[in-house]
Amino acid sequence: MTVRRPAALLIAAAAVGVIAIAAVIASSFLSEQTVAPAQAADAQPDVVARGKYLAEAADCAACHSAPGGAPFAGGLPMQSGFGMIYATNITPDPDDGIGRWSAEDFWHALHDGVRRDGRQLYPAMPYTSYRGITRADADALYTYVMQLRPMKVANRRTELNFPFNIRLGMLGWNLLFLHDSLPAVSIGNSPAWRRGRYLVDVLGHCGECHTPRGMLGQMELSRTFAGSALSRVAAPDITPAALTSRGWTVAGLRAFLGRGLAPQGSAFGDMHPVVVLSTGSLTEDDLNAAVTYLLGDRPPAIVPVSTNNPANIGAAANGAGRITYLALCAGCHGLDGNGVPNTVVAMRSNSTLRLVDPRNLLVTMLDGIVPENFPYRESMQKMPGFADKLSDNDAATLANYLRVTWGGQNDDVTPAMVRALR
Amino acid sequence: MSLPTRPLTLTINGRRHGPIDVPEGMMMIDVLHEMLDLTGSRLGCGQGICHACVVIWDRDDQTSEEVPTCITGADFFNGKRIRTIEGAAQTNDKGEVIALSAVQQAFLDRFSFQCGYCTPGFVNAATVLLERLKRAPVPRAELEATITAALENHICRCTGYVRYYQAVRDVILATPGLTRENA
Numbered sequence: 001m002t003v004r005r006p007a008a009l010l011i012a013a014a015a016v017g018v019i020a021i022a023a024v025i026a027s028s029f030l031s032e033q034t035v036a037p038a039q040a041a042d043a044q045p046d047v048v049a050r051g052k053y054l055a056e057a058a059d060c061a062a063c064h065s066a067p068g069g070a071p072f073a074g075g076l077p078m079q080s081g082f083g084m085i086y087a088t089n090i091t092p093d094p095d096d097g098i099g100r101w102s103a104e105d106f107w108h109a110l111h112d113g114v115r116r117d118g119r120q121l122y123p124a125m126p127y128t129s130y131r132g133i134t135r136a137d138a139d140a141l142y143t144y145v146m147q148l149r150p151m152k153v154a155n156r157r158t159e160l161n162f163p164f165n166i167r168l169g170m171l172g173w174n175l176l177f178l179h180d181s182l183p184a185v186s187i188g189n190s191p192a193w194r195r196g197r198y199l200v201d202v203l204g205h206c207g208e209c210h211t212p213r214g215m216l217g218q219m220e221l222s223r224t225f226a227g228s229a230l231s232r233v234a235a236p237d238i239t240p241a242a243l244t245s246r247g248w249t250v251a252g253l254r255a256f257l258g259r260g261l262a263p264q265g266s267a268f269g270d271m272h273p274v275v276v277l278s279t280g281s282l283t284e285d286d287l288n289a290a291v292t293y294l295l296g297d298r299p300p301a302i303v304p305v306s307t308n309n310p311a312n313i314g315a316a317a318n319g320a321g322r323i324t325y326l327a328l329c330a331g332c333h334g335l336d337g338n339g340v341p342n343t344v345v346a347m348r349s350n351s352t353l354r355l356v357d358p359r360n361l362l363v364t365m366l367d368g369i370v371p372e373n374f375p376y377r378e379s380m381q382k383m384p385g386f387a388d389k390l391s392d393n394d395a396a397t398l399a400n401y402l403r404v405t406w407g408g409q410n411d412d413v414t415p416a417m418v419r420a421l422r
Numbered sequence: 423m424s425l426p427t428r429p430l431t432l433t434i435n436g437r438r439h440g441p442i443d444v445p446e447g448m449m450m451i452d453v454l455h456e457m458l459d460l461t462g463s464r465l466g467c468g469q470g471i472c473h474a475c476v477v478i479w480d481r482d483d484q485t486s487e488e489v490p491t492c493i494t495g496a497d498f499f500n501g502k503r504i505r506t507i508e509g510a511a512q513t514n515d516k517g518e519v520i521a522l523s524a525v526q527q528a529f530l531d532r533f534s535f536q537c538g539y540c541t542p543g544f545v546n547a548a549t550v551l552l553e554r555l556k557r558a559p560v561p562r563a564e565l566e567a568t569i570t571a572a573l574e575n576h577i578c579r580c581t582g583y584v585r586y587y588q589a590v591r592d593v594i595l596a597t598p599g600l601t602r603e604n605a
Contacts, residue, residue: 323428323497326447331493332469335447343469381471389498 036116038094039102041146051144054137057203057286058130059278060145063087073097073151078124081217083160085124093150106142107135113174120170122158128178128219129205132198177218182207185225186240186296192285196293199286204278209235209270227357232367233269234359236351244300246354253291258282260374261342264351268369269360280375305354306408321401324394328386337406342378353407358399362413362421365395392418432499434460435509450491450499451475454506462507464539468492472577474543478505478550484557486550488543488575507542510549524593525549532589536580543576548590555600562601565594 055061064087066075074089092099098106098116105116113120113127121127133141163169182201186193200206211219212228227237236242243253247264255262260275267275282290326335329347333339337347347353352360368385390398392415399418400411430453431440444453454460454477466474470493479489480503489498512521522530525548535541551572560568569590578586594600 326428327495327498330447330495331449340469381469384470 036100038099039092039146041103041143043143043147047140047143048147051140051142053281054141054203055144056278056281057199058133058141059204059274060090060141061277062273063124064090070149070151070153072145072148073153074155075153077156080122080124080160082164083158085122085158085160086156087124088155089151089153090145091148091151091153092146093152096152096154097150098145099150101142103139103142106145107138110138110141113170113178120167120174122160122167122170123173123177123217126205126208129182129202129208131178132181132202137203173216173218177216179221182219183221183224185238186293188292188297190292190297192289192292193297194293195286196289196291199282199290200293204290206238210238229359231270232363233271234357235270236355236357236360238294240295240300243295245303246351247302247305247349248295248351249302250291250295250299253294254287257290258287259376259378260372261345261378261380263346263349266345266369266372266374266380268364268372272372276373276375305406319397319401320394321397321399322405324390324398325401328389329398332383343381344383345380347402347406350406353402354409355407356409358403358409358413358417359421361399361402362395362418365390365398366418366421387422390418392416392422428497430496430500432501433503434458435505444496448496450477450489450494450496453496454491460506460508462542463491464542465492466539466577470494472540472543473547473575474540474577476543476546476576478546479503480505486553488546488550505546505549507545510545523549524597525552525590528589528593529586532585532592534581534585534589535578540576540578540580544573544578544586547573547576548586548593551590552594552597552600555594556597559600559602562603565591565601569594 061071063076063078064074065071066073066087069075070091072089072091074087076087078085078087089097091097094100101109101116108114109116109121109125110127110130110133112131113123113125115121158165184197185200188194207219207224209230210225210227211221212223212226213230214220225238225242227242228235236246248256252262252264256264256267257275257279260267260272260280266272279287279290332344333347334344339346339348352364355361364383366385366387369380369383371380371382373379386395395418396413396415399413403409403413404411425445427443427445429441430444431438431442433439439458442453442457444457451463451465454463455465463477464474466472470490473488473490475492476488476490478486479499480486486505489504510523510526511519512523514520523545525545529535529541529545534544551569554572555568566587569587573583573587573590576586
């Protein structure tokens with residue numbers, strides 16, 4: 001060991017030297033790049049309009065705008081498992097935004113995950129999905145973004161932990177996890193299905209939340225759309241079988257994506273801004289296409305709520321969970337679970353009650369849902385949170401009552417599950 | 423036709439009621455109005471938003487909080503102690519009002535309300551706030567923000583809130599021990 005140690009030190013010193021030289025070369029290279037001239041795209045109105053539509057379909061604003069901040073001026077913090085990443089300013093300000101980027105630079109960012117200065121982006125920017133964007137669409141997006149008002153909003157530095165703060169490491173990551181296309185989630189080949197695949201997988205980048213992630217933050221493509229809990233409200237399984245098992249019809253999905261409200265529930269949590277900023281702007285044809293892809297050219301049959309466990313239902317109907325429902329829920333959701341039109345979602349046909357994982361139901365019971373506006377001038381009032389009124393046991397029995405009565409699930413929610421989510 | 427009922431026992435304004443048979447799924451506002459002749463709580467939105475219908479729930483840990491009765495079922499209140507607007511003023515043996523609460527008097531003095539529909543809710547909210555400050559005074563500098571936070575769920579369509587908020591501030595500042603000088 002004593003013999004080998006100096007050798008190791010020598011190698012380490014050499015490595016440091018090489019890195020230092022590379023850094024000097026890189027920095028001169030980089031500083032050269034930053035003085036590139038401000039770019040101007042030829043802002044033809046029809047291209048701008050198409051770019052705007054694509055930017056909505058790709059939901060750029062959701063991340064590239066901070067709450068209360070200027071659209072596309074960046075700043076939204078995203079907590080990853082590796083540290084905090086801030087979305088950047090993509091307005092055409094030459095210093096703070098992407099005003100010096102060419103259409104080529106823009107394309108490389110979307111397609112390869114590379115910034116204009118040649119450094120790697122982190123896949124919080126979903127180039128893993130955007131890689132499928134056509135060059136023509138990328139150019140239209142570029143044209144749209146470049147005619148936005150430039151905003152002088154400085155970017156915040158990412159705060160990633162070692163070794164993930166070394167952007168070069170993404171080269172290896174990309175070799176492993178950046179694919180030209182993502183696996184199809186349904187079976188089909190119609191023009192609508194193919195258009196839907198582009199809208200859902202590429203522009204909509206649905207898999208970035210709905211596909212579970214592996215140890216290195218990559219989408220586990222073998223489980224595409226199988227659901228993932230990136231934030232407090234989990235993104236549920238949206239494979240065709242899972243959607244139909246929770247009662248999602250073609251009409252229901254169209255209403256949900258287009259309006260945010262459907263008999264199966266309202267868009268809440270992180271999905272609410274997706275509808276407001278993105279899917280709610282899709283044309284009728286594109287909505288149809290997206291739904292065609294989600295369910296396939298031949299959608300599976302809708303699964304009715306299972307009633308094959310009458311013993312459970314009988315117990316639920318007389319149990320403590322029902323009394324809690326009468327005390328705290330029935331005032332709005334109704335004794336019969338039908339809700340109030342345009343105001344309160346129904347429990348009877350609610351998709352969240354049919355999820356095998358009770359997480360989203362429990363989180364909603366504890367936290368409530370903030371009041372939100374929806375497309376077509378709809379709005380939903382606040383649902384109060386009941387964390388202070390429900391003991392762990394109350395919440396578990398209530399969840400079991402709801403799941404058994406209207407969700408076709410077993411009464412397997414335990415107080416410990418509730419406690420874990422407080 | 424007869425509705426299934428559930429028994430309800432609770433204490434309202436210090437008086438024990440029940441057990442009374444309450445139709446299953448009945449909201450507390452209807453129990454107060456239709457079964458107990460306590461008609462002072464107001465049904466407004468019926469959706470738990472306007473807070474005209476709130477009553478004070480006195481928890482066993484000596485804290486109190488507002489609960490909207492339009493969306494809270496009678497079952498929630500079983501075995502609990504609550505106060506309604508009828509309990510705010512002092513009354514004599516015949517049930518006649520002999521003295522308003524400080525909050526009620528301040529609302530009158532300040533012309534805080536016009537139609538009065540939201541007033542029972544505001545009285546209860548202000549009462550809960552005063553009692554909380556008695557237990558845990560806030561720095562004087564934070565008083566306005568504290569009042570806003572305590573009352574802002576309550577909707578008023580007549581006077582624009584300012585007179586309600588000023589009246590509550592008057593009462594708090596005139597009552598020793600509810601604020602502290604320094605943070």
